[in-house]
Amino acid sequence: MKPKNLIGFPYLHLQEFLLEHGIKPYRAHQIFIWLYHYKLYDFDLMSNLSKKLRSLLKEHFYISLPLISSRTKSQDGSIKYLFELKDGLTIESVWMPSDSRKTLCISTQVGCRLNCSFCLTASLGLKRNLTAGEILGQCMTVNEDLGKEDAITNVVFMGMGEPLDNLGPVVDALRLMTAPEAMRMSTRKVTVSTSGLVDRINEFQKENIHINLAISLNASDDITRDRIMPINKKYPIKVLMDCLKNYPLKPQRRHTIEYVLLEGINDSDDDARRLAKWLKGIPCKINLIQIGR
Numbered sequence: 001m002k003p004k005n006l007i008g009f010p011y012l013h014l015q016e017f018l019l020e021h022g023i024k025p026y027r028a029h030q031i032f033i034w035l036y037h038y039k040l041y042d043f044d045l046m047s048n049l050s051k052k053l054r055s056l057l058k059e060h061f062y063i064s065l066p067l068i069s070s071r072t073k074s075q076d077g078s079i080k081y082l083f084e085l086k087d088g089l090t091i092e093s094v095w096m097p098s099d100s101r102k103t104l105c106i107s108t109q110v111g112c113r114l115n116c117s118f119c120l121t122a123s124l125g126l127k128r129n130l131t132a133g134e135i136l137g138q139c140m141t142v143n144e145d146l147g148k149e150d151a152i153t154n155v156v157f158m159g160m161g162e163p164l165d166n167l168g169p170v171v172d173a174l175r176l177m178t179a180p181e182a183m184r185m186s187t188r189k190v191t192v193s194t195s196g197l198v199d200r201i202n203e204f205q206k207e208n209i210h211i212n213l214a215i216s217l218n219a220s221d222d223i224t225r226d227r228i229m230p231i232n233k234k235y236p237i238k239v240l241m242d243c244l245k246n247y248p249l250k251p252q253r254r255h256t257i258e259y260v261l262l263e264g265i266n267d268s269d270d271d272a273r274r275l276a277k278w279l280k281g282i283p284c285k286i287n288l289i290q291i292g293r
Contacts, residue, residue, distance in 0.1 A: 068083060164194045
């Protein structure tokens with residue numbers, strides 16, 4: 001096979017690869033411990049692997065992380081990272097510290113095809129999807145850049161792109177992000193945001209990955225949401241709300257409803273009342289985001 005980035009490569013696929021080459025699948029655990037726990041990116045230094053296995057890995061895999069092109073620090077301590085990918089395209093991640101957590105907002109696509117009117121990424125169009133390795137690589141590179149005292153505790157898939165429009169790589173990245181043999185993050189500390197792709201939400205729930213889901217709603221009526229979020233024409237608010245009502249949540253879990261306040265567009269008292277009506281019966285919290293004032 002053509003050499004693949006081992007970062008982002010699914011654990012079960014690595015076990016299958018090893019079996020095909022007559023190697024016990026438990027070696028996958030050892031490889032992942034070197035890669036994700038010890039952050040060792042040189043096969044030759046994986047000392048408990050045989051020379052034969054190390055040669056096999058070098059033949060079929062490489063280890064690559066996104067390159068930091070620039071860092072921009074804000075007054076609140078946040079750091080915006082600009083990453084350069086192997087093909088020269090760029091993506092952004094934002095590290096956001098607080099007293100109780102260190103959150104990284106990561107990208108899942110270069111650009112986006114959904115064309116939401118208030119989103120800067122929409123002006124780029126969709127260049128391409130990110131691989132699972134490029135998604136995970138943002139976390140790994142930032143952690144290496146900042147050091148243990150500022151290590152990431154929470155991850156939100158809210159950067160460039162619509163995560164569920166890149167479902168396969170996002171699922172692969174989430175499995176590795178929360179797997180004990182890989183990045184071992186708690187599912188409670190990982191959130192995926194979506195603009196409301198109902199078919200993909202239904203597909204995602206079958207993956208049985210119990211992370212947090214955030215819904216970018218941003219309007220209380222279909223006419224307004226059609227205008228600012230064209231995806232609403234395919235999945236109107238009622239369809240989206242019915243989907244959330246049927247979405248299986250673990251005890252004590254809630255959806256996050258993201259609502260960007262746009263002055264004179266979606267911020268009236270009537271909007272608040274309609275929003276409350278839509279959300280009745282849905283375990284959720286509302287994140288009001290004020291811009292445009």
